Amino acid sequence: MKTVYIVGGHPSKQYMPVKDNVDYWSTGSNAWSDTVTPKIDVLFEMHKLKRIEKRIQNINDLDIPVYVQEITHKIKNETLYPIKKIVDNYGIKKVDNGIEKYKLYATNTISYMLALAIEYKYDRIELHGIKMAALSEYGIQLPSCEYMIGLARGKGVDVVIHNSNLCNTMYLYGYDS
Numbered sequence: 305m306k307t308v309y310i311v312g313g314h315p316s317k318q319y320m321p322v323k324d325n326v327d328y329w330s331t332g333s334n335a336w337s338d339t340v341t342p343k344i345d346v347l348f349e350m351h352k353l354k355r356i357e358k359r360i361q362n363i364n365d366l367d368i369p370v371y372v373q374e375i376t377h378k379i380k381n382e383t384l385y386p387i388k389k390i391v392d393n394y395g396i397k398k399v400d401n402g403i404e405k406y407k408l409y410a411t412n413t414i415s416y417m418l419a420l421a422i423e424y425k426y427d428r429i430e431l432h433g434i435k436m437a438a439l440s441e442y443g444i445q446l447p448s449c450e451y452m453i454g455l456a457r458g459k460g461v462d463v464v465i466h467n468s469n470l471c472n473t474m475y476l477y478g479y480d481s
Contacts, residue, residue: 305463310417315339316467317433318328328420330371331413334433336362341433344368350413351383353378371420390419396456410452412445418452421461428462434464435468448468 307326312318313333322342332349334341344475349363350355356363363370364380371385372467387408395406410416414434421429431453436446450471456463465471 305427306425306476307423307430308424308426308436309430309432310414310421311341311344312335312414312434312465313315313339314433314435315342316435318363318430320430327426329417330361331417332356332363335366337360341470348372348385348417349379352414371416385416386423388418390423393423394419394452409448411448415443415448416453418449418456422452422456423461426461427481428464429456430466431468431470432466432467434470437469 309326309328310319311320311328311330311334313331317334318340328345329341330344330347332347332351334344335347335349338425344366345368346446347363347366347368349370349372353376360378360422367380369381369383370379372382373385373387375382376382381429392407395408398405398407408419410419412426415430418429434449436449446469452463453463453471
């Protein structure tokens, strides 16, 4: 079974198991995090260069592939994130003032990682170290992660969420209320 672990920056990531037959994809913040990330095979740094300039050395020290939104030649092993392909395949058709276009519902790096895992046809996606408790994350970022998880499930991908508030509900509407 082709499996990827998508790893966020929450300290709970340190408890994820390390296995030989799993790909480990990490958010950029784990390149300089104080909490140990047990394994990283691929890093996703989806911020503009200006925002991460002080962290480039940390990223380069990892010496692993790094998905970026633009090639800058400052990050070692940078790989352009295939945004057009992802938007074409997983975007939502929006019509504004009679003009149709596809928009990707992605408000954070985890959503980009989930979309690429779907595109690369992983059979199983496990999410570790992802807790969106801050007001800005909860209100803005959480829904797009849940959308991408739904897309993955709809395509038959087995999704496992570890120690997270993703896809949580207080009750099952109509049954538990």
